[in-house]
Amino acid sequence: MSRIGLIGTGHIAAPIARFLASKGHELCVTERNAQIVSDLKAELGLRVGTAQDVIDTSDIVFLCLRPRIAAEVLGPLTFRPDQQIVSVMAGISTNHLKTLCAPASDFVQTIPLGFLQSGGCPLAAYGNDRLLAALFEPENPVVKVEDEGALNAHFAICAMVPGVLDLMATGAEWLANETGDRDRAEFYTAQLMSGFLSAMDKSAGQLAEERDALATEGTLSLQMTQSLHSGRAHEALGATLTAIGKRLETP
Ligand SMILES: NC(=O)c1ccc[n+]([C@@H]2O[C@H](COP(=O)([O-])OP(=O)(O)OC[C@H]3O[C@@H](n4cnc5c(N)ncnc54)[C@H](OP(=O)(O)O)[C@@H]3O)[C@@H](O)[C@H]2O)c1
DSSP states (O other): EEEEESSSSSSSSSHHHHHHHTTTEEEEEEOOOOHHHHHHHHHOOOOOEEEHHHHHSEEEEEEEEOOHHHHHHHOOOOTTTEEEEEEEOTTOHHHHHHHHHHOOOEEEEOOGGGGGGOOOOOOOEHHHHHHHHHHTTTTTTTEEEESSHHHHHHHHHHTHHHHHHHHHHHHHHHHHHSSSOHHHHHHHHHHHHHHHHHHHHOSHHHHHHHHHHHHHHOHHHHHHHHHHHHHTTHHHHHHHHHHHHHHHSSO
16 A cells, blocks of 8 residues: 555545545645545545645655646645656646656656546556556556657547537437426436447447447438538537647647
8 A cells, every 4th residue: 555645635636535545545635625625534534734744745646736836836845756746737748747846757647537436437647657557447447648749639538528518418408308307308318328338349440330330321320420520510529629739738
């Protein structure tokens, strides 16, 4: 078991802390956010301290700050050369991390989503992917990426989650208007998508194969896929992914 610290105890740090505590690791988190910290303290009995306390009492340090305050918070802190650093901060480059966390030099950058707490969250990993695998697998599969550009592209794909949820909400709303039953409409829509995806083989080529198996000549499925293409939904998606990727590029 490891001594693990989290700096920035917000939305994403909380499920990470819960997952790591369930694995028996010894945890310490920073005092902010007060509400989340007091919930985690009551639930997991973890230690709470200043950011420097967290660093001094941890072998592995998770950086879970908003990118815009990372330099201000981390700059004055003193890291150790033997510490391993896991950064979940979008758009903070490896070079910037090395400067902020020197003399620590063992890094992995990743993109957790809150559902990692219950497993099934793929974790893109740039850097020390073995560290991430040791902490999160087998529940959450680690997907190694070769460079920072690829990591940022995975950040962009993660933004598809709210995009797809938004489309599903529109579909569920349409169904509710047709049936007059909002609860069942939303349950049906969400269960349909999650059930289909959880049963699906995730190896390369399967998305297109499953689509083509459904969208055959004359079907409602083909009408749907063709209409989305002709309505330029795919162009909007591609352009948005590119724009998000550019936003994450290091100047
Ligand atoms: N949310 C996600 O699903 C998600 C997914 C992947 C990656 N990320 C990345 O995770 C990072 C954090 O996102 P988040 O959604 O968890 O944001 P968040 O909820 O705002 O969490 C950031 C935390 O940092 C704390 N903080 C602010 N100033 C601090 C200081 N001086 N010392 C210590 N802690 C301080 C804040 O405390 P106060 O609340 O007291 O200000 C807040 O609890 C971002 O870089 C984001 O890119 C998030």
